[in-house]
Amino acid sequence: MNDTATTMTSRRDRVFNFSPGPAMLPTAVLERIRDELLDWNGTGCGVMEVSHRGKEFTALIDRARADLAALLGIPENYRILFLQGGATQQFAQIPLNLLPAGNCADYLVTGAWSQKALNEARRVAGNEVVIRCAGSTASENFTRIPRRDEIDAAPEAAYFHLCTNETIHGVEVFDEDDLFPSGTPLIADMSSHLLSRPIEVSRYGLIYAGAQKNIGPAGLCIVIVRDDLIGRARPGIPALFDYAVQAENDSMLNTPPTFAIYAASLVFQWLLEQGGLPAIEEINREKARRLYAAIDDSGGFYHNPVAPEVRSRMNVPFTLADTALEPSFIGTARESGLLALKGHKSVGGIRASIYNAMPLEGIDALIDFMRDFQKRFG
């Protein structure tokens, strides 16, 4: 399943897809899915057709867990859960599991997604708890991360929630060591950058990520949760929402999204073949470096507003000095095989999402297009 020169060519023959998610998947993974779609693993059936409790699928999910643990270096005292409902379900599930009556939780607001997490916590958590905003950069349009001295963390908080990569605003947290309170479980929405680089899992109480960026198809959410945070759910919450119930049942309280787990398992194998997260980080770093340099070196024709030290390596939003040109930029790019560059409707502009599956060639093609566009309209 190596991404050989041949498969890179076949990818180039298709298009470069800058969608924020569901997003580009490695061509080698798609080819493998295609090749075994009607006969998986010698079963004579497609992987979509086999029982989740059969020995073949059980082996698959066990290997997926082991490969993910190897990629991220997940310590023994963490459980990996394969759930449904995306990050949005976690926005509700986290307070319902981890925030007992009489307690409070801290939320750092660094963009649209951490704001949604806070809103949903306030919606579901009830009147006997307090959901605190421990810091926000809303007044600066989310163009930076609050400094340590701007974060008002409650020492007694049950947890501290943050989004370590904001898909819409293009802000990524790199230095969580210095920023966040120690002693309080750190809960991180890593939906749009999990698996893009090594992380120190042991810094976190719980990590979660919707699959549809760097992991696999939509409909799967990965939760990595420390043992001591399992078993604290409020009584009477839906069984599916209880981390203890899901952990006891190996994520199979009911039928899990088997095809999405299978596709994710192939992505894990592909990443291991690429050299794991240190290797993919090198490529991602270079992709981001080239693209931000092209923006910064455009003499103001293109502009990214985010503080350089927290610019996301995954989601690169930018605007044109003449915003009236943006629809033409997006449309002409599409005609050139550079898809899905439209910024999120809440912020407008352009956004290039450049997840693991986006090859360096895609970045170079985008930069070439940007220079050409500037020549014609600048």
Place this chain on the structure above:
Amino acid sequence: MNDTATTMTSRRDRVFNFSPGPAMLPTAVLERIRDELLDWNGTGCGVMEVSHRGKEFTALIDRARADLAALLGIPENYRILFLQGGATQQFAQIPLNLLPAGNCADYLVTGAWSQKALNEARRVAGNEVVIRCAGSTASENFTRIPRRDEIDAAPEAAYFHLCTNETIHGVEVFDEDDLFPSGTPLIADMSSHLLSRPIEVSRYGLIYAGAQKNIGPAGLCIVIVRDDLIGRARPGIPALFDYAVQAENDSMLNTPPTFAIYAASLVFQWLLEQGGLPAIEEINREKARRLYAAIDDSGGFYHNPVAPEVRSRMNVPFTLADTALEPSFIGTARESGLLALKGHKSVGGIRASIYNAMPLEGIDALIDFMRDFQKRFG
């Protein structure tokens, strides 16, 4: 996408898969998925890679809704939702949406799945409501459906819940007209037989079904809900659980399971090409007739315990007079390309799940095998 002689051959060349779910899918559907896996609908991307909010996927989900409405004859005053979490999520979602404080709901228990629905309702619904068991055939091992005069329905109940096909116990409700209270919204778990035959949607307030039997891959749950039952959710439930929020957002409050919806849309098209539900019902009726006849005509070697008038056309459980032979039956069948015939662990024995995608040839192959096995061991 017609199931031509060629594709039937390729199916036969594979295996016959009697899995209760995830289950066999039509070969023609799998072939189409395979053929367009890297380039769907001329986009240059796989369907897994495109944005759920783009015009291509929006057109897909709109067509899926229209095709499902056409197949089932869904009236205008119903909404079709594509959700996650399977039927198990609905077990919680239904009382959280439809059962206000001070009220009660009736549950008919006709097998393991309706029992689970009742248990989960009791878990989540709280102390200010009553979850009633309006009738049960547990004492008869769920081998029949309660008669009308055995059902104790509360006239004031907010709804009456039933499972119209019990996947484990092989009991199917055919005559809901006579059986159930009128005036109370009827809520039906149709997970394992939706789309196997025409139904009268207007008899129901809400119908739900996990996809992984007759519809598509696991990870998708279809909910068909009457307008007047939308907008009654308890305050403070997770946004994902509120039918009104999901309906307002066209099932896209967050990223839906796009690949599963795509696969389901192909199954809907395949069913329409087969002649719709009246045509598939004819085949399903004949498949069930042949298999039950083989059991009943075995002189007691094979035995199905369910009352003939409510025997499921989808899930056919049976035992061998000499239960010690069952492991050998299951293993030898597997070697003959007849897969996943083991009964559910809670009841043991054999179970043949014969959903829409199982061709008549698969039934005949199973019957041939049963006769041969009886000859050798009978």
